[in-house]
Amino acid sequence: MVVLVMLLLVLHPHKSCKAHIVKCRIQYPHQPLHTYHKSGDFVIGVIAAHGGFFSSSPTFAEEPPPPLPEELVVAPKGYQLILALAFAVKEINENPRILPNHTFGFHIYDSYDNAEKTYHATMLLLSTLEKFVPNYICDTQNNLTAVIAGLDSEISLHVATILHIFKIPQLIYGPSPVMNDKTTGLSFYQVAPPETVQFEGILSLLLHFRWTWIGVIVMDNDNGERFVQTVFPMFSKSGVCFAFLERIPKYKFASESYDMVQKGAKILDKMVGSKANVVVVYGESYSMVFFRWLPFLQGTAKIRGKVWIITTHTEYISFAFQRNWDPEMFHGAISFKIPFSDLPGFRHYIEGRNPSSIEGDGFIRDFWQQAFGCVFPNPIANKVEESMCTEEEKLEDLPGAFFEMNMTGHSYNIYKAAYAVAHALHAMSSSKLRHRGMVHRRRLKNQKQQFWQLHHFLRSVSFNNSAGDKVSFNQNGEMVTSLDVINWIISSNQSFHRVRIGKMNPQAPPGQALTIDEDAITWPSWFNQTQPLSVCTESCHPGSSKKVKEGEPSCCYDCFPCPEGKFSNQEDMNDCNKCSDEDYPSKNRDACIPKERSFLSFEEPLGISLVCFSLSFSLITALVLGIFMKHHNTPIVKANNRNLTYTLLLALLLCFLSALLFIGQPEKATCLLRQTAFGIVFSVAVSCVLAKTITVVVAFLATKPGSGMRKWMGKRLANSIILSCSIIQAGICTLWLATSPPFPDADMHSVIEEMILECNEGSVFMFYCVLGYMGFLAIISFMVAFFARKLPDSFNEAKFITFSMLAFFSVWLSFIPSYLSTKGKYMVAVEIFSILASSAGLLGCIFSSKCYIIVLRPGLNQKDQLIRRKI
Structure with missing residues (x-):
């Protein structure tokens, strides 16, 4: 049932004036237009779809007898829309604070969901009652003020094309019509929330439950196409895909039923064969009666395991002949619903409805017969039917598919629309603008020409209705409100309940518009009360x-x-x-x-071992130095310049201790010192070895008669060699620190599971320059020692120096590939081992034999013993 409401304007001197009933029934081919009239100063026009379609019969043998051929079949549930308007007008007329000294009336026509009849009804609203003469107005009491239409957008568009000419306001309680190039100038006041809010709510609902593979069913009209064109890119962007998209054709007559059955069978096959467990339905007010046919279209095919998501303007309704059809397929459906507050007195108002006690209501008898499955006596036919209407039937006994005692969202929209018009008229009647157009009551007929001004007052209307809800329009003529998310609970006995499970608030912060109470949801029985899954592919797990x-x-x-x-x-x-x-x-x-922070620490076994070796060798070096200093006057110590020996031992001691700089978490100071300190100290040690070797050579050459090498004998040569060689290395290190010094760094990529804390050498070239210079000194020392190893001298150290340099080369030549092939703390350990091994090689090869003689064979540490050995 779709309602077109008409507001008429009639001026009465007092609010207490009784509104008279205008009886009017205009004949139309096949069926008369249903009407419901109440006169008043201000009259609202309403166009409703009380009729469904003209049918002959459903073709199921197990069903009750169908209606007679071409009998009008209605969806009784739409009758509440009419009652909502009547109740609102009754309240307005009884309220002394709204339109005092005026009465409010309405005029309702049935659209039959037919364009031709809708245009006809709209023209009747614009004509004098009982006279279908367009543009002819002779009634000074009932003047059209505004129109409320309709539940389906096509009805609203048909009405608007005519009302726009007369500048009469139209309030829509359903979805807004689709505008095209020919209808862009039409204006509406939409009482229902904008559809964009509902589209966003559907998407938020799908994303909340992670339903990405859905079926979509829409009406085969402009509104259905608009829905697809709007939501498809929106859903695709958020990762929601359409498993199938089907369109429901519009039908009106039983002759079209075969095509409908074929289309329904096709939709059924798509639904049953799809993995999509969620079906989004964008229908119109009567669409649900089509879906109620689906379980009967294929013998054993059962639509199970589907969660229906239904838009606001699709109600759970049935035709009379669908009374006993199984509604299980809709149990657990989720729909969006226009929120409303319980109106005091509304239930009591509709409980008193009775066909014999209501005058002027041309809808109630058809509603009564269709809803209760009975017929009223026909005095002409003088025939008694088996199921006669007794008028003692109770509306509260009707199943939810036929009638609901509680106000629905659409009825509440009509209620708000009527109050919006009343408040706008009240504001207009109180303004100076209206009084300038009415000087005397006898000029009342000119008042109709002023109702184009009602648009201004409707745009600015703002009030709280009797339920405490605020009513106002935004700049686009829309009444922006939230939407309730409803769970349908339907039993096999046709009992119907709505359970509120959430809310869609368009004014909430992003990401918080939709709130859902999952514990309150009743899922279809197929899912055994577990959240359904609707995806094309099982989710890819983390990893x-x-x-x-x-x-x-x-x-x-x-x-x-x-x-x-x-x-x-x-x-x-x-x-x-x-x-x-x-x-x-x-x-x-x-x-x-x-990642673990990795560095060679003092606490780990490797670090402890290297520390022990470093301290042990340092202690041995100090012990050797002590032995030599204690026996500094013995021939072995005095031979080959004991000052060089002391310098070499001190340098080796510092080399062993410098290895400790490489252990522990790298700091700025240790990074600056570790390579440069070792490089300089070890260069001093190698310089001492070179000086010792050259001293041996010079001493041998000086013993030859007439040799000029005697002048090079003494400490000056050795000191010059040590100083010059050490200064060069110190210069290289200084240049390194000045240009690109080492710094603490973290290597994030060499080892996947570790963050290596290290010293970045800054300039790798300078690092290898330091090592290369030490290698150069070692090569010179090796070459000189090798050639001097057989010189006749009891104190000749050249042999020991040669072995020490061989040990040095062995260590450092193996160091380079080992250093480059290791990572993290093990690379540092390789360098420490190389420092300790090369230093220990110098210490052992040069001083082990001397310590043996000094400590264990002191008898050999005599001058005469050495001279005898020399001879």
């Missing part, structure tokens, strides 16, 4: 990413494990991500784990 199948929608994809070094910590990720430099992927590649 993998999805790849869309070629030629398939984006919701159909394959899952692939994340490659090495990447992770995904959510389901259905389009690509795997890299962890930050301080993290690394877990074994399952579903999370990032913080």
Whole structure:
């Protein structure tokens, strides 16, 4: 039932004036127009679809006898829309604060959901009552003020094309019509929330339950196409895909039923064969009666396992012959609903409805017969039917598909629309603008010409109705409100309940518009009270990413494990991500784990071992130095310049201790000192070895008669060699520190699970220059010692120096590949080992034999013993 409401304007001197009943029935081919009249100063016009379609019969043998051929079949539930308007007008007329000294009336016509009859009814609203003469007005009491239409957008558009000419306001309580190039100038006041709010609510609902594979069924008209064109890009952008898209054709007569059955069978096949467990329905007021046919279209095919998501303007309704049809398929459906507050007195008002006690209501008898399945006596036919209407039937006994005692959202919109017009008229009647157009009551007929001014007052209307809800329009003529999310609970005995499970608030912050109480939801019985899953492909688990199948929608994809070094910590990720430099992927590649801070510490076994070796060698070196200093006057100590020996031992002592700079967490000071200190100290040690070797050579050459090498004998040569060689190394280190010094750094990439704390050498070239210079000194020392190893001298150290240089080369030549092939703290350990090994090689090769003689064979440490050995 779709209602077109007409507001008429009639001026009475007092509010107490009784509104008279205008009886009017205009004949139309096949069926008269149903009407419901109440006169008043201000009259609202309403066009309703009380009729459904003209039918002969449904073709199911098990069903009750169908209506007679071409009998009008109605959906009784729409009758509440009419009662909502009548109740609102009754309240307005009884309220002394609204339109005092005036009465409010209405005039309702049935549209029969037919364009031709809708245009006819609209023209009747614009004519004198009982006279269908367009543009002819002779009634000074009943003047059209505004029109409320309609529940279906096409009805609203048909009405608007005529009302726009007369500048009469139209309030829509359903979805707004689709505008095209020919209708862009039409204006409406939409009492229902904008459809964009509902579209966003559907998307939020799908995303909340992660339903990405859905079926969509729309009406085969402009509104259905608008829905598809609007939501398809919106849903696709959010990852929701259409498993199927079907359109419901519009029908009016039983002759079209075969095509409807064929279309229904096709839709049924799509639904049963699809993996989509969620079906979004964008229908119109009567669409539900079509879906109630689906279970009967194919023998054993059962529509199970589907969650219906239904828009606000699609109500749970039935035709009379569908009274006993199984409603199980809609149990657990989720719909959006216009929120409303309980109106005091409304239930009591409708409980008193009775066909014999209501005058002027041309709808109630048809409603009564269709809803209760009875007929009224026909005095002409003088025939008694088996199921006669007794008028003692109770509306509260009707199933929810036929009638609801509580006000529905659409009825509440009509209620608000009537009050909006009343408040706008009240404001207009109180303004100076209206009084300038009415000087005397005898000029009342000119008052109709002023109702174009009502638009201004409707745009600015703002009030709280009797339920306490605020009513106002925004700049677009829309009444922006929230939407309730409703769960349909339907029993096999046709009992119907709505359970509020959430709310869609368009004014909430982003991401918080939809609130859902999942515990309050009753799912279809097929799912055994567990949340349904509606996806094309099972979710890709964390640790993998999805790849869309070629030629398939984006919701159909394959899952692939994340490659090495990447992770995904959510389901259905389009690509795997890299962890930050301080993290690394877990074994399952579903999370990032913080990297361990790795460095050669004093607490770990390797660090402790190297510290022990370093201190041990330092202690041995100090012990050797002490032995030599204690026996500093013995021939072995005095030979080959004992000052060089002391310098060499001190340098080796510092080399062993410098290894400690490489252990522990790198700091700025240790990074600056570790390589440069070792380089300089070890260069001093190698310089001492070189000086010792050259001293041996010079001493041998000086013993030859007439040799000029005697002048080079003494400490000056040795000191010059040590000083010059050490200064060069010190200069290289100074240049290194001045240009690109070492600094603390963290290597994030060499080892996946570790963050290596190290000293960045700054300039790798300068680092190898330091090592290369030490190698150069060692090569010179080796060459000189090798050639001097057989010189006849009891104190000749050249042999020992040669072995020490061979040990040095062995260590450092193996150091380079080992250093480059290791990572982290083990690379540092290799360098420490090289320092300790090369220093220990010098200490052992040069001083072990001397310490043996000094400590264990002191008898050999005599001058005469050495001279005898020399001879």
